[in-house]
Amino acid sequence: MNAPATGFSLAHLKVACSNCNLRELCLPLGLTLPDIEKLEELVSTRRKVKRGESLFRAGDRFESLYAVRLGFLKSTVMSTDGREQVTGFHMAGELVGMDGISGEQHSCDTVALEDTEVCVIPYERLEDVAGSVPVLRNHFHKVMSREIVREHGVMLLLGSMHAEERLAAFLLNLSQRFEARGYSRTEFVLRMTRAEIGSFLGLKLETVSRVLSRFAQEGLLEVNQKHVRILNADGLRAIVSGHGTSCESGS
Amino acid sequence: MNAPATGFSLAHLKVACSNCNLRELCLPLGLTLPDIEKLEELVSTRRKVKRGESLFRAGDRFESLYAVRLGFLKSTVMSTDGREQVTGFHMAGELVGMDGISGEQHSCDTVALEDTEVCVIPYERLEDVAGSVPVLRNHFHKVMSREIVREHGVMLLLGSMHAEERLAAFLLNLSQRFEARGYSRTEFVLRMTRAEIGSFLGLKLETVSRVLSRFAQEGLLEVNQKHVRILNADGLRAIVSGHGTSCESGS
DNA sequence: CGTTTCGTTGAAGAGTGTCAAGGCCAGTGG
DNA sequence: CCACTGGCCTTGACACTCTTCAACGAAACG
Numbered sequence: 001m002n003a004p005a006t007g008f009s010l011a012h013l014k015v016a017c018s019n020c021n022l023r024e025l026c027l028p029l030g031l032t033l034p035d036i037e038k039l040e041e042l043v044s045t046r047r048k049v050k051r052g053e054s055l056f057r058a059g060d061r062f063e064s065l066y067a068v069r070l071g072f073l074k075s076t077v078m079s080t081d082g083r084e085q086v087t088g089f090h091m092a093g094e095l096v097g098m099d100g101i102s103g104e105q106h107s108c109d110t111v112a113l114e115d116t117e118v119c120v121i122p123y124e125r126l127e128d129v130a131g132s133v134p135v136l137r138n139h140f141h142k143v144m145s146r147e148i149v150r151e152h153g154v155m156l157l158l159g160s161m162h163a164e165e166r167l168a169a170f171l172l173n174l175s176q177r178f179e180a181r182g183y184s185r186t187e188f189v190l191r192m193t194r195a196e197i198g199s200f201l202g203l204k205l206e207t208v209s210r211v212l213s214r215f216a217q218e219g220l221l222e223v224n225q226k227h228v229r230i231l232n233a234d235g236l237r238a239i240v241s242g243h244g245t246s247c248e249s250g251s
Numbered sequence: 252m253n254a255p256a257t258g259f260s261l262a263h264l265k266v267a268c269s270n271c272n273l274r275e276l277c278l279p280l281g282l283t284l285p286d287i288e289k290l291e292e293l294v295s296t297r298r299k300v301k302r303g304e305s306l307f308r309a310g311d312r313f314e315s316l317y318a319v320r321l322g323f324l325k326s327t328v329m330s331t332d333g334r335e336q337v338t339g340f341h342m343a344g345e346l347v348g349m350d351g352i353s354g355e356q357h358s359c360d361t362v363a364l365e366d367t368e369v370c371v372i373p374y375e376r377l378e379d380v381a382g383s384v385p386v387l388r389n390h391f392h393k394v395m396s397r398e399i400v401r402e403h404g405v406m407l408l409l410g411s412m413h414a415e416e417r418l419a420a421f422l423l424n425l426s427q428r429f430e431a432r433g434y435s436r437t438e439f440v441l442r443m444t445r446a447e448i449g450s451f452l453g454l455k456l457e458t459v460s461r462v463l464s465r466f467a468q469e470g471l472l473e474v475n476q477k478h479v480r481i482l483n484a485d486g487l488r489a490i491v492s493g494h495g496t497s498c499e500s501g502s
Numbered sequence: 503c504g505t506t507t508c509g510t511t512g513a514a515g516a517g518t519g520t521c522a523a524g525g526c527c528a529g530t531g532g
Numbered sequence: 533c534c535a536c537t538g539g540c541c542t543t544g545a546c547a548c549t550c551t552t553c554a555a556c557g558a559a560a561c562g
Contacts, residue, residue: 193539193540193541194540194541194542195540205540205541206541206542206543208541209541209542209543210542210543212541212542213542213543225540225541226540226541
């Protein structure tokens with residue numbers, strides 16, 4: 001917005017991890033100054049992705065990981081017969097593209113749901129730096145492991161929860177992630193459509209809509225299109241944990 | 252079987268990765284001899300886990316990864332309210348325990364479904380070796396990435412497939428993994444119960460049983476309790492890909 | 503050989519999906 | 533500024549898949 005992107009939205013800007021306000025989310029604590037310098041050499045470019053455009057697609061040659069600076073993205077996988085599944089939503093401070101490491105190419109699509117900016121991390125260089133900076137190497141492993149654990153949670157959700165529980169868990173998860181980034185945990189905008197929420201949660205968009213309406217009717221939320229305000233977080237938590245009515249306080 | 256396990260099923264046996272017949276599954280190609288020596292120093296012990304016992308549990312302090320030498324395991328996560336979800340089944344040549352890296356402790360239970368033997372890989376030492384052996388570091392990253400991609404596939408399955416499609420995909424996946432290990436791809440034994448299959452696939456055990464019976468009735472399989480013989484793999488593939496009837500050949 | 507775990511099958515019911523119609527909102531062009 | 537358009541969301545009625553509950557049979561284990 002403030003500076004026009006060059007050509008194919010590749011902005012060759014000087015990166016300064018040391019000044020980045022996402023430091024706590026993105027990097028390990030206790031990096032020494034020389035370590036940070038190696039890192040800044042590694043993360044040399046940024047890239048802007050406009051809403052609707054893709055950061056990478058399944059089949060693209062894998063070259064880099066991406067750290068989200070600002071914006072919002074989704075990742076999707078597609079089956080041979082064309083079914084699409086949203087595997088995750090990504091926001092500032094998160095690392096995307098790790099699916100590509102295993103093969104020579106990406107196995108999912110990652111698309112910006114709003115205008116987005118990422119730090120480009122050339123993977124070959126990351127491998128090198130990981131060899132010489134133990135703290136960073138360990139941090140990288142933790143990030144990948146966290147992704148595995150996150151996906152375990154999604155499997156639990158998809159495999160054993162009802163529509164209401166899935167939605168409640170989803171909203172609480174978003175709430176928590178917004179809060180961690182300094183935004184309100186009770187009031188936020190859903191950057192994705194009902195269909196995308198549904199795909200992620202293994203539901204149809206109509207079901208998502210219905211459940212949101214039901215939550216609103218029960219006083220748990222206020223919903224106004226993409227705008228959501230959580231009125232009773234404990235109520236949502238109760239729903240996630242086995243369907244306790246509202247506050248587990250009586251009835 | 253051949254040698255009695257010491258005390259707590261901790262067998263201090265000399266490990267020889269260079270002779271291990273799982274080399275192709277477990278290790279990167281092109282390791283130099285000195286690299287392999289470092290590796291064998293790293294993987295110094297084995298551990299036996301009897302059927303029904305757990306390799307580790309959620310909450311256990313994370314110390315090691317494990318490479319399955321022989322046997323069969325399942326991993327499960329549990330929600331706060333007690334719902335259990337099987338997140339994966341593991342067989343020879345696969346690496347388990349990566350969930351533990353992100354925190355200081357494991358986040359899932361991993362239990363042997365038949366008598367199992369694993370190579371213990373102390374994680375701190377792995378971190379060190381990963382620093383000095385680039386090929387191994389890269390391989391390790393690929394293994395973690397592959398796990399992420401695998402879970403994407405499970406999410407696709409859980410989020411967008413019907414019971415028949417899930418089961419067909421599951422059987423084909425098992426078939427392929429058995430084949431990669433030199434076993435028959437058409438005839439094998441299910442080491443897990445119907446309930447465990449159901450948990451993994453987000454179905455109830457009755458549904459699993461019914462669908463298996465239906466497959467058998469349609470001539471796709473022979474099922475005899477845990478013993479399965481695949482008669483028409485293409486038929487199963489057709490089911491996974493959008494429900495083509497048997498062979499896509501007519502009706 | 504009894505006990506327990508596991509698997510199969512049926513009938514009824516709940517939870518989502520499907521189909522369809524209509525409303526809301528932002529962006530566009532007159 | 534207003535009408536128009538298309539995408540997104542909401543809501544209802546109905547269909548269908550899967551679950552639930554229950555009974556029984558088969559295999560595994562001590």
